[in-house]
Amino acid sequence: MYRILITDPLSDQGIEKLLKAPDVEVVQKTNLTPEQLLEEIAEADALLVRSQTKVTAEVIQAGKKLKVIGRAGVGVDNIDIPAATSKGIIVVNAPDGNTISTAEHTFAMMISLARNIPQGYKSTIQGKWKRKNFVGVELNHKTLGIVGLGRIGTEVAKRAKAFNMKVIAFDPYLTEERAQKIGVHKGSVDDVITQSDFITVHTPLTKETRHLINAEAFERMKPGVRIINCARGGIIDEAALYEAIQKGKVAGAALDVFETEPPGEHPLFSLPQVIATPHLGASTREAQENVAQDVSEEILHILRDQPFKNAVNLPSIPADLQEKLKPYQVLAEKLGGFAIQVANGALDEITITYSGELTEMDPAPLTRIILKGALSCYLSDINYVNAPYLAKERGVRVTEQKVSKSHGFTNLITVETKTDQQVTKVAGTLLNGLGPRIVQIDRYSVDVQPEGHLLLVQHNDRPGAIGRVGTILGSHDVNIATMQVGRKDIGGHAIMMLTVDKPVEETLLDSLEELEEIETVTAIDL
C-alpha cells in the first residue's frame, strides 16, 4: 500500500484516480506547521503539493520512504530540487494543465490594466461617477513584448494577435520558423524592452531572469509602457518598478505574483496605477482539475514502476523508448555492479559503449542504471535519479558512446572502468530467451549469468590449480554451482569464473590468495 500525502488543497475530481486506487492510501492534511510536515512525511511514499507547501531539504531528508514529489502546477520553486535529486527522489510537475487559464488570466490583467477596470469598479461602488479619471488605451495596433515564449507565452501571443496587436517575442529557444508559425516577430530582450507598449513575462525565475526587468530596463522603455507579470515574482525588480511608475515612465503594472508571497502591505499597492491578484493565474476549476489529474497519474505510474513523462529532475524519455529499454534494465544494473566489483582501486572514469541494436536507440537511460548498479556497491540510497549526480559529485568521469561492431552479439554493452590502479573491461549482452549474460572480462570470453555469488580468480595456468581452488572452497563448505576457465596461452595468465552457493568470506579469499599460482581473487555479489 502506497501512502500519498497531500498538503495543499487540490481538486477532488482531479485526485479521483488516487482516491480510487486499490494500492493507495491518501492522506490529505493542509495547513501543516513545518514540524507537523516533518512528522507526516516520514511515512509517505509520495508527497503531492501545489505552491504553498515549502518542500525544503529538511522535509526531503525526513521523507525516509519518499520516492516522488508531485507538484500540481508548473513552477517547482517551492521544492528543493537539488536536495530531492541527491536523495534520488523524482520530482514531477503538471506543465500543461494550467497553460490556458494562466494565459487567459494574463489577458484579463492586460485588458484590466489598459482600461482601468479595477480602479473604475472601486470608484463606482463607492458611489462616485468619475469617468474622466479612468480613460484607458486600446490594445489594437499596440506592440506587445513577450519575454519567454513557452507554453503560456505562446497562448498569450495567439490571443494578442486576435486583438490585432503586433507581438515581439524573446526566448533563447525561439527559432525564426516557430516565430513565423505563431505569427510573432522574433526579437532580442532589447527589442522587447525598447519597442513595446505592453510587456509581459512568461519565464521561470532563474539566475538569468531574476530582475531581468530592472531600473536600467525601465530607463530604456517607451514612455507610458504597461507591465504584466503572471509568471514569477522577482523577474521584475519591484523597487525599480515603483520608481519607474513614480517617475511617470511606466503607466501601470498588473501583478499576479510577487517577490514575497503573500506580499502584505506592499509599497506598490499605494500606487493607483498598480492592479494585483493573489497568484490566481491557475485558479480555475478546469486548470485545477487538469493539473491534479495529470500529476496524480504521474505519481501512480512512478510508484507502480510504469513509464512517466514529466520528471523535472530527469531527462524526459518517450514512452516507446522506455518500453524498448525495459528488457535491458537488469543487464545494465548487474553489469554496473559486476564492473565495479572487479575493478580494484579508486574509480576515476567509466566508459560505457553500446553496440548492435542498442545503437538504434538513445541508450542514455541505461547509463543511469549502470551507474546505479556500480555506485550501489559503495553508497546507500542510490537510484537512477541520483546516480549521475553522485558520480559527478565524487569526481567520476562518465563517458557514453555507440559503436556498430558488436562481436557477433545482437546487443552488447561494454563497461570500462579506470581506477588509480588499473583499467578493466567487462561486457554483457541480453540473450534472447535466456536473459542477461556477462560475455567478456578483459581479454577473456565467458558466459556468466550475473546473479548471486560469483568468484573471479586470476591465476597462472598450471596443472592442478583448478583442483586446489575447488578443494579449498570445499573445505570452507562452499559449493561450486558453475565454473568457467579462460586462458590466452598455455602456462600463461588465466582466469576462473565460478558461481557459488553462498557469500564468500574474507578468510576463504585469504586462503585462496595464499596458493602460489593465484594472483587475485575477487568475490562479486549481485
Ligand SMILES: NC(=O)C1=CN([C@@H]2O[C@H](COP(=O)(O)OP(=O)(O)OC[C@H]3O[C@@H](n4cnc5c(N)ncnc54)[C@H](O)[C@@H]3O)[C@@H](O)[C@H]2O)C=CC1
Ligand atoms: N501565475 C500563475 O498562477 C502561474 C504561473 N506560471 C509560471 O509561468 C511561467 C511560464 O510557464 P510555462 O509557459 O508553462 O513554462 P514553459 O517552460 O513552457 O516556458 C518558459 C519559457 O521561458 C523561456 N526562458 C527561460 N529563460 C529565459 C530567459 N532568460 N529569457 C527569455 N526566455 C526564457 C524558456 O525557453 C521557455 O520557452 C513559469 O514561471 C510558471 O511557473 C505557470 C502557471 C500558473
Ligand SMILES: O=C(O)CCC(=O)C(=O)O
Ligand atoms: O498552484 C497554483 O495555483 C500556482 C500555479 C503556478 O504558479 C504554477 O503552476 O507555476
